[in-house]
Amino acid sequence: MNTSTTLRRLINLWPDLHNALGDRPIHGAFGLGLRGYLAAIDHHDPAEAAALRDLERDPAQLGDRPVPLNLAIYDTMRAIEAALAHCAEVTAAAVQIDPIPLPGPDWPAADRARRAAASRADLADRRRWRFSRPSTPPATFTALWLLARIEYRPGPFRALTEEQARYIRAVAAESLRRAEGVLDTDGNRMTELAPEHPCACGGRIEVYGGGGATPCARCTGCGALWTEAGVIAA
Structure with a gap:
C-alpha cells in the first residue's frame, strides 16, 4: 500500500472511529461536519472519560445515562492526531517556502502596491501549514495536507526529499495500523x-x-x- 492509499484509508476510517467512540450525542449538530465534531469533543479528557466509565459500571445508576467514551479508541484518536500533527510540523519546516516579503522603503513606488498585494496573498495562502503546539488540528485535515505534499500538489512548497517521503510514509502507516487495530479491521x-x-x-x-x-x-x-x-x- 503506497502512502497516498494509506492516508486516504485513514481519512475514510476516521468516521468509524467516531462511531465507535461512544460519545454523547450532540443535539442540534446537523451539518456540523467532522471538524466541528472533533472540536465538540475537545472538552473531554481521560480523567472525565474514566469517571464516566465508573458511573456506567455502578449498578446503582439506573435509567438512561450518557454513554461513556471508549477509552481505547479515545486514546488512539488522540495519539494519531498528535503523530500526524508532528509529522506535518516537521515537514512544513523543511519544505514550506517563506512568504514573499513586503516591499521595503527602497522598493520602486510604482510597483509597491503590486508587491504588497502579492506578499499579503502569499502569506494568506490557505495551503500553508499554520498550526503549532499546543494547537492540534483534526486528523483528517492533517492527513489531507500530508496527502497533498506526498502527491506534489501545487503550493508554496519545495518537493519532498526521499527521506521526507519515507518519514510521512512511516507515520501514515503506523497511524493506519493503530486505527485498524482498535477497530478490528486490520485483516486476519x-x-x-x-x-x-x-x-x-x-x-x-x-x-x-x-x-x-x-x-x-x-x-x-x-x-x-x-x-x-x-x-x-x-
Missing part, C-alpha cells in the same frame, strides 16, 4: 490463548479473526478447528 490476525486454556489433547490453541471475519480457533497439537458454532474439524 492470530492470538494465542493463555496456557491455562489448552486443548483436550494438551496442545496450544490459536484464535484467528479480525477484519469482520467470523473468529475461529485451531489447536496446534491435534489440528482441531472451532468456530462459534462448535467443533468443525478434529
